[in-house]
Amino acid sequence: MSQDTPRPDSRASRSVTLQDIAAHAGVSRSTVSLVLRESPLVAEDTRRRVQRSIKALGYVYNRGAAALRGRRTATLGVVVYDIANPFFGAMVAGIDAALNREGYVSFLANSEDSPARQQRFLERMREHRVDGILLCPAQGTDPRLIDTLASWQIPCIQVLRHIGEPPFDYAGTDFRRGVGLAIDHLVAQGHERIAFLGGHIEHSATRERWQGYREALARHGLAYQRLLRSDVTRRAGFALIPVLMAESPAPTAVVCHNDLVAFGALLGLKRLGRVPGRDCAVIGTDDLEEAALGDPALTSIATHPHAVGEEAARLALRRIGNPDGARELVVLSPRLQVRDSCGAHASTLESPVTTT
Amino acid sequence: MSQDTPRPDSRASRSVTLQDIAAHAGVSRSTVSLVLRESPLVAEDTRRRVQRSIKALGYVYNRGAAALRGRRTATLGVVVYDIANPFFGAMVAGIDAALNREGYVSFLANSEDSPARQQRFLERMREHRVDGILLCPAQGTDPRLIDTLASWQIPCIQVLRHIGEPPFDYAGTDFRRGVGLAIDHLVAQGHERIAFLGGHIEHSATRERWQGYREALARHGLAYQRLLRSDVTRRAGFALIPVLMAESPAPTAVVCHNDLVAFGALLGLKRLGRVPGRDCAVIGTDDLEEAALGDPALTSIATHPHAVGEEAARLALRRIGNPDGARELVVLSPRLQVRDSCGAHASTLESPVTTT
DNA sequence: TCTACGATTTGGATCAATCCAAAAACAAAC
DNA sequence: GTTTGTTTTTGGATTGATCCAAATCGTAGA
16 A cells, blocks of 8 residues: 555566566576577477466567577677669668568668768767778778778678778679670670760779779770769769760760769750650669669669669678688679661650569 | 786777776766767866867767666667669758758668568668667558557658558658649649559558649649559550540640659650640649650659658657657748649750759 | 856766686596 | 486576656855
């Protein structure tokens, strides 16, 4: 009756712990812990009895407490620089799918290509003791960041872009080869003046594309070379096309840094009254879903963002399991998805239903 | 010299703890803890001395340990059903921006519209003791899920879609009003046969749009009513246009569930040899970045995903601070972004530079 | 000089799990 | 009936912070 003696299970309802389960099942804390972690040590009978108690008491595993004593948190940090870009959306979906299978969850941050924001997030991840980090480094990231992360003892997998040179863990697409494929195709179609559109200098993914561009031209013995740097947005593609087309000689084909630039280029050509695919071939990179549904449908170098995400996540899990193993580079091969914008097909409006 | 006496600070390098800082600064653990949490209790001198020690020893705050004793983890769970959709990308960016300011980080999961996947993730979030959850419920989610979350004592903010009826916390856009705006505009242009394209029955966001559609027709005294259900993809928009146009009388304008459906509809019209905006007006919903850059540029009901994300995150933080406060609905007003696809402008190719 | 009172500081208990070495239970062999 | 050898099970220490009631320090007032 006394109001100043709080009953042990009063309203604040202390949550059910291992201890409670242990008491209920008539075993020790340790045994319950072993059951939860599916240890083969416990006898079958005991295991079942404990599991019944777990269910009966509505126990909820406390991963925070487990992480404090154990070493793993079963969490990962993921940093991208533009989550609103559907390319990264697909990549994150791939990461999510791979992690989900292993019981991992991930913190996501959007760096907006700001090294400062990126840094803040990484420090926060360290405080949260994530088991690993997937990093698409922001433009202008200090190359020593990788060493810093190593000194923090947190495995880091770079994705799509990388800073510095190997050895480090990396998952991405072979952009060099992708651009090569596109140019091979254009040359086979008879093109001799092929321009490349878009990209900044700051990171590896641009350099690889440009390298692929120059190598392919050299391979085919083409003299014409025109590389325009720019943002990697629709707007930039749109704005640069008039510049390019006013030159003489003008290119007959344009390979673009990504599909966004390519969409802009298509629009730019139409604006000039030219028919993309007939008057000038356009090839994008990424093969976003909307590439197939453009007008004309866009030929694109498919870079498989979902698969890249999955590979990156798997690589992270491998590295967490074996921190001292040799660094790995997982580089997927791109595929050229030929559609109308490069003039290979008749330049008709393609049904989206037939192009999956 | 003896090799079997491990030095206390040998290779495994036990991490620096509050205790170490306390020893170094000549104060107690508790005082260091107060400094870390910026308590006004500690004297200015002490505070500075402790902070010097923190820097000197390279201390890293252990949020896991803090969360075990304290009650907050400074983490949030975010569930969306299609992260590859740029709309959700923008929304997640908004969430990220708002949380970042408050030192919170978020777990992200992609339910792929599967209630089972969603459920698994929510359970994992519970084990991780997140402070709150932002949920875009998957199609077919059991309405009792909200009660379950409440019984788990985890604040849940529904975003964009909701299951069941208020009271609950919710952040979204006024879809009903948005569709109303679109139809007002079309009616002002002289349209009398306006169709609505896309959406399933399962969730609130579709019902609201349809309600807006019917109400607006009634308000203007229009007899013609045609509502086609479908997936909310480009493909569906493309496929339904021929069906709609073959009817007699055919509509002169189409309002679409989202921009993806609208893009499909534009393509479908072109496929039929009709000029979108002249032969049939098309209005989308969301106002994605690519809407301005289509051909023709798409008129769209802007639903401001970034702002919705920010509002949702802010609401979550408010609810965490005050779990027993009255539930809140934050409903943003949409805006009609008029471009060429509804025939209001001359149907010329619009420069993307002028339409931000 | 002593007492009060506010401003600081402190140590022990606590949060909920895992680790680990040792104990207990059981079975087979001598 | 021991002895030996596996399986299982266990309790105490540990992880790194916060909470909280009590101790300490200063200093103004009696």
